[in-house]
Amino acid sequence: MTALAGVRVLDLSGGIAGPVATMFLADFGADVIRVDGPAPDPQAANPGYAVWHRNKRSVVVDPAHHADLEWLAASVAGADVVVLGHGSELSDWGSAVARAGQENSHLITVRLPAYLDGHAPWGGGESHLLLAAVGGQAMRQASVCGGAIASMSPHLSYIHGLWAATCAVAALVERTVSSLGQTVTVTGVNALIGANIYSVSTSPNAPDPLTTVGPAGRHPTYRHFLCGDGKWMAIGALGPKFEERLLRALGLDSVIEDERIAGVTARMALPENLPWVRDLLESAFSSRTREEMLTLVEGIGIPCGPMNSREEWFDSEIVRAIGMHVSVEDPERGTVEMPGVPIVLTRTPGGVTRPAPSVGQHNGIAPWPAKAAQPDVQPRFVPGPLSGFRVLNMGTFVASPYAGLLLSELGAEVIKVEPITGDPFRVSGYTVNRGMRSVSIDLSTAAGQAVFHRLAETADIVMDAMRPGVMKKLNIDYEALSAVNPRIVTQSLSAYGQGGIQAHRPGVDMVIQAESGMMSAWGGSDDPVGNTIAINDVASAAMSALVALLGLYERQISGHGQRTWNSLAATSVFLQMEEMVRYEGRPSPVVGSADFRGAHPLRSYYEAQDGWLGIDVHTFDDNAAVERLQAAGVIGDGPVRDELAAAIAALTVADALRALAHAGIPSARARKVSEVLRDPELLEAEAFHIRPADDGTTFMQSGRYAAFSRTQRRGPMSPPGNGEHTRPLLAAIGVAPTEVDELIAERTVFAGGPVVHQLPISYR
Template sequence: ANDVPCAPVGSREAWFAGAAVAEGGLRLVLPHPELGEVAMPAPPVKFGATPASVRALPQVVGEAPAWPAKGADPARAAPAGGPLAGVRVLNLGTVIAGAYAGTILAQLGADVIKIEPREADMFRSDGSQFLAYNRGTRGLGLDLKRPEGRDLLLDLVRGADVVIDNYRLGVRGRLGIDYAALKAVNPRIVSCSINAYGETGARAALPGFDPLLQAEGGMMAAQGGDGDPILHTIAVNDIATAATVASAVVAALNARERTGEGQEVLTSLMAQSLLFQSGELVTYDGRPPNDLGGVDCLGVSALHRYYACTDGWIGLVAETADAAQAVGRVLGVEIGEAPLAEPRDGALAERIAAALAEWIRAEALAALRSAGVAAAPVLRGGEALDDDFLAQNGFVEGWAHPRLGPMVTAKGYAEFSRTPGGFRRPTPDLGQHSAEVLADYGIAPDRIAALMAAGAVF
């Protein structure tokens, strides 16, 4: 009642079967010849012009929809740079879900402009995470509440390809920058908007954050098991939403190549709370229950869990009878007749734990891997950023922020042989590139000076 974001902790099963998911159009029921009715999450992204669909369950082949071409642009040479080089993105997104989507696109070569008001993205106070989630973009300070600020944004949209935001439902309309306004100045624009609970239903206009979706979406209760709920300290739903948005933008740009038109793209944190629990949420009569966690949960079974060595922890996953026998040979323990069904805290787990407690981690990993068993070290944050293997394979890299100094963060998400991506800029300070960005978008110097003097741009 006082507009404070909040949500009850509950089970994922109740969340999926409840009103919020149904009103958001995110629950599908499809027939299966053997299982009967199967409920599953609907596509997490709504494309205004080329909607996605689940046409059938795997046993039945469905016809894919065909979207006729409407005069797409003629073939043209791709600009030098990453696979999205030449794509211009105006990112109004904040915190993680909206901001990080732009960073993923920037890493793929897009020119991403991070647009912030004077009060700044609230996540700037989070230091290192803000730096990682906003790297590779340029900063534009813009007051959209001023008429000249709104007019300027629409002028920028004329030269842009994509606009991203994660405003609460209705805010775009009140600012005069909803999809209809963007399309009026640029029919080719792709507008991707994120909110907490979708666009329909009683909750659509409510504010929401990742921990609330972890709570009501069932992640916290499932991880806590029979005990208290446990928060995932990584913002699972936020990061999932950013990744989904980046993929949706690429899909919408691809559709634009065929149709010649942009479109509105909509998604929500709620959609990703379902998408990233799809395996746990598919429902039918007789379905086995989901695995649950617990305080200090080390895994789901004796052969799928973490174990401590003398100098650190390892993760061990043996999912076949051969792999289970290999674990027994390497560690010198009795595996038993049905090792794959052994619980995480049973007698087999105790024998494996006792054996590995005598091993040096590197030696245990080498022996298990040479026997064909999947195993990996458990790395803490600092170890991961300093890990030779991750650095050699291009997962992390060092770089310098001009004000804050040396950094180490993730390098990228994919390698492209002909159009290599990568971050070309550090994380911007608030409004750092305002004049540069406006000049690049063709705004006249005298108008830039007037906007700065009026405070619409800073």
């Protein structure tokens, strides 16, 4: 049994994001038919194609052939979900296809515009490189010399597809209540703000952060270090408790006591303090071997790990233990080793059962039977497709609370369950705790566990980010909760997954970046490079939301709850899935370098007289692109990168963009975050929300994450104070006021006030 058994999906998208979205649906049993056009798919030669299209069927539809369009119209009439890429609509295939979509009231149409709905500044289709440029990510990455930095994998496209899949499943959940479909639009900008939530949560009047801080980033104790034996490691000392603990263990008490820090360790990341603090720490690490430093740091309870290559990680016991290294027999590629399914439903698991189909492999199959008409069903208009569902979120730090924000954005009632002292990262985690209410409970006591059980009786989903085994010790694991609520779906996020020999280890994004090969691949033969984005955290947040919703949808169909889980380790493989793919004859995966601008001269960033721009030729032959550039007089007949660099360096960004547009080359200005936040188009689209701080200033935060045609939640969200809603939430489940007073008096629960609305010092 699979979670999406019986769900029919037509994939009419192109690029990467759409296929990744339908990959997730196919992995969990949906019947996904990939509709290919008569022209070759530009992505077909990429090794990632073997992953993105696994478990699917392929049918070629030629719009010039009436019979093909009849088949497509009939298939749309029988589909549950149709996925459309940038610039495409059902009407593009013909009036009969569009009419079939309108008549199928069950149909969920998922649209994935490359930028905003209707257009992209570069005038073309999906482009990770240009989206990162226009959205400020390229200019926000820490580096040696500054400027626009290219990522090693198209992670924005991956997150776009992941989040689109999550929204599609949310719409399926809503359909179990309303019986009606709707149109869901997830844009490239939605993916951009989702990935860059911390970068865009800032004051619009603040200067852009200095990026020339080196490839290790701007936090002196949350980064990678070179040890005395020439080996690299990463540590995750983030937050006052861990930061102070590390400094004291290294004999650097003087840093804490220095008047420039004055006991507030967050001040170490300030530009005026980072250089001298960093020098002291680097000297301390260089005085010992990596093994010695790993032993010391692990001994004081701080997450840490060695620097690995991608190949070492993919072959590791950790990755194999969580099912993220699988093999399939591909008729075109032979034996293909690829990443497995990065999320786990224990009762209705997903799996890789079939290789990617050859183009047109399933031509001639019959269309699905048409969906029955529903003339008497009244539309349901609610604020979010998950309106009416309750989630208990026990996450701390970044990834798990962020998953709560995402479910709240989709309309769920999300309750943040915190310890009496609060989430230890709640100050730095201000922006990821939005949209929830807070109840504080001491879960180490029997009385606290009893309170939690009463809350769980009213919940649909319980989310946690504790190490495996901790929930059981607290008597709030799936077995305990399902005894009081058999329909409960639990979701657990851990660093290294469930069941493997490393499952007990604590882990954080920065350490996973190092262990998974992300850093070493990005740095190449130079020093490793850490991603300024908390990339494993933000993607794992969406993964957590997706796996929980898959469990919820299946429960809506079967009536049974189940336990689900995911991990930062699995996410790290997903985010490098094209680089991880192996088969005989595949091109070698790209590696980067210090201040990496791009692996190919036609897919790279360049510096002009007054700024940076990116170009991305991805829809036609590279030779044809060179000929266009030469014909337009942009370049001569020398090496393409050298010619482009010289030509662009002699022009302003505006003039260079005009010259490239004249040659038909997709290109865009690489903007700083401050420019992005002031973009009137993005403000109009609610990409950002503006809110007042308690000190009278204002700041901006990520805004709308998706658009639902019938069930749209609107408006900004705020985080709760620790225990701010303890009294009303307990009253709502029948706890008498006198009993609440007793629980507070004995410190079983805590009732607090509102949060202080103020953004913290950025740690990345």
